[in-house]
Ligand code: KG4
């Protein structure tokens with residue numbers, strides 16, 4: 001019998017719905033919210049309102065595109081957290097309402113767990129290889145940066161994490177001080193393509209073990225710009241590509257250094273990267289390059305599955321469904337990760 005899961009993602013500023021059949025993607029629709037651009041960051045209340053407007057049409061499109069019938073859906077998987085509380089509430093409430101109407105189970109999904117399982121997303125026609133267990137996963141998103149050992153679909157352990165900002169935040173904050181709109185990560189990626197990554201050097205954190213820190217880099221970038229602007233008010237405009245290439249290189253080096261140590265310490269050479277920052281072309285190239293030198297098997301999600309999407313929620317729901325790990329109607333969202 002086919003197992004068909006509807007996935008719902010609404011943790012931040014993307015409203016997304018997807019249909020997965022037997023672990024393969026049938027559809028994955030994402031509605032981005034442009035409204036936040038002019039505010040320089042996501043405004044939680046505006047995000048919730050936009051999710052409310054988007055969720056029904058997005059689910060409708062995902063179901064239509066998949067070609068399945070609503071009555072064939074076996075369960076609804078939804079992002080329970082971490083994320084913005086008001087935004088999560090929209091997806092959670094929708095999932096509960098849908099499940100109640102269809103008399104099917106709900107499956108609560110941890111957004112970070114889902115980013116890891118984005119590595120397994122493909123359609124029935126796509127032959128992309130998927131990682132074998134155990135593997136190390138560098139999980140880099142807007143709110144988290146961590147290294148994990150992934151032992152199975154539903155079994156992952158954090159072995160290193162950021163003690164302050166996440167890598168995505170470092171990208172976004174550095175972009176902001178250069179006057180770029182939110183989210184700055186993709187724009188830094190774009191400008192970096194024509195810049196010199198060796199043009200400027202920024203301070204490197206000295207954090208023991210496998211943990212990360214990005215707040216020092218951001219401060220060093222800010223002070224550097226402040227000093228340069230005193231001598232040349234057009235410094236940012238004139239050197240934007242070099243600045244973007246150099247800051248991107250610094251972030252990538254910090255991420256890779258710890259990943260290399262982790263691989264050597266844990267003796268795992270199957271290496272994956274996931275989360276929004278894994279869409280960064282410099283990071284993708286650098287990991288593939290490091291992998292060649294170190295004989296790693298490297299796995300990176302397709303760019304459309306790097307950033308937030310519901311297909312990753314649905315596939316996590318699928319593996320939880322196989323283990324009968326269902327949620328219940330009393331489940332409430334959680335904004336922060338429980339430790
Ligand atoms: O995983 P994600 O879509 O949302 C969260 O769960 O946080 O990650 C969003 C983060 C943002 O900080 C965004 O700037 C960053 O991923 N990002 C990128 C790129 N695409 C998205 N950072 C650098 N280069 C990119 N191409």
Ligand code: ZN
Nearest residue numbers: 141276307308
């Ligand atoms: Zn995410």
